[in-house]
Amino acid sequence: MDRHPYIRAYMAGIFLPTLGLLIALSAFILVRLVMQLPMPIERAIAFPMAIVPNLWGVWNMVYVRVRQNHSWKIGLHGLLLLLIVGPLGYCVGRLTSVLEASAQGLVYFGAIRLDYAHFVIGILIGAGIYYLAWKYVVNFLNELLGIA
């Protein structure tokens, strides 16, 4: 089981966001087609579909590499990924006009207004999800694939 640990780490890393993508895509389609909200789904889906799962995979490869020489908590490692995903998502959102910033707050998809207090709460909730997801799900998958 010592062969190709980084490929296995990548696969273990992309598993959860790929599953989550199905939920996100379902929600986007529900909002766009059923609720008839004019949401730019083609542009909005680019970040969660193309970038986030790959980032998780690569981040898990980094974790396996770091663990070879140092003792390192996987929950904390996953939490740090938020420092990359958050700003990157913001930049991609601004570039694709999915996300607009104003003095009052942020506007997602041209439809959902979010003041900065709610945005911070969203970040904290996201941090909790990342920590738990990495500590329990990604760690379990790493153990399953023999790279924990």
Add this chain to the structure above:
Amino acid sequence: MMSEGNDQKLREFLKSHVPRADTEPKRDLWPLVLRRLERPAPRRVLWFDWALAGAVLAGILLFPKTVSVLLYHM
């Protein structure tokens, strides 16, 4: 002397009428023992993690608007 003879008869009677106990395992149990030893101990979820999961769930329920942020950024 009489008693020894009775014991011998009783022993022979039991041997001929009671089937031998099957004391040998039907298959090799050592791989099972090894698998059991290699199996990791069941993971315990810390109270802090339960509290965090509860807080995350409560946050989503109390502030449903944040779900859009989570869906997009995650």
